[in-house]
Amino acid sequence: MEEKQGEVVLFGSWASPFCTRVELALKLKGIPYEYVEEDLTNKSELFLSYNPVHKKVPVLVHNGKAIAESLVILEYIEETWKNSPKLLPEDPYQRAKFRFWANFYDQKILPSFYVIFGSKGKERETAIEDLSQVLRVFEEGIEKDFPGQSPFFNGESLGFLGVVVGSHACNYQAIHEVIGVVIVPEKNPEFISWVHAMKNCTLMEETLPPHDKLVAKLSAMFKSTQV
Structure with missing residues (x-):
């Protein structure tokens, strides 16, 4: 997969609720993204380079920078794209x-x-x-x-x-x-x-x-x- 600057890419697995979380947040915010289904029995070198610590999905790549762990990704989405609807309250x-x-x-x-x-x-x-x-x-x-x-x-x-x-x-x-x-x-x-x-x-x-x-x-x- 060729990486393009500025694009949003989600590495995931279709059955993972943690990946569903990220997809829901991206769709709620209206953020265009590319979804890459990762074979968890044969993980790609690109995926492992993005998440070498836990080696788990989901991984969100934004502007070439990788963010791992679903709750962390949700907060990153909320803080980066400040448009409505909001995921979290202001208080x-x-x-x-x-x-x-x-x-x-x-x-x-x-x-x-x-x-x-x-x-x-x-x-x-x-x-x-x-x-x-x-x-x-x-x-x-x-x-x-x-x-x-x-x-x-x-x-x-x-x-x-x-x-x-x-x-x-x-x-x-x-x-x-x-x-x-x-x-x-x-x-x-x-x-x-x-x-x-x-x-x-x-x-x-x-x-x-x-x-x-x-x-x-x-x-x-x-x-x-x-x-």
Whole structure:
């Protein structure tokens, strides 16, 4: 791939929710970009030169400069392209609360999903209950920090938390199809309600990976963990 000065290039993998985050942000801001699908089993030398530390997608290249890690990329996009719609509010305290819950999702909720994916029997039952508990902490924290509002949207557009959470959580039905129910609506109704609202957003629908294709990939991954 020949690199052109000034262009925006996203190195990603179609099934990665972290890459979906970046695509959502770029589309929200109306930023033209080139997407490069990276073969994660045979990573290109160009990609590795852009992210030699973690060697993971996504990587955003802007003006020849590479930025790695999805949350870092989202903030870079927000700070570089200041046009509306905004991902984050202007008030520093409010911005800090958004960052806190985005980090909570990545550091507490995502690992809980991964534990379920690789577990069996009683261990899985325990892992599902653990996920429900951490989702409840998330629900209560969101309701306390953002009373009477939806922090997942900025007006009618997806906001920072909508991009971060929705890129992963809106695929929950594919996960249920592969390994069974892991998010119990009766136990976490607020979370399910928020996910449905995000999933009904046109931009989210068109950016998420195709459901059937994702189910096939997750099924193959799940079978490999159960051997």
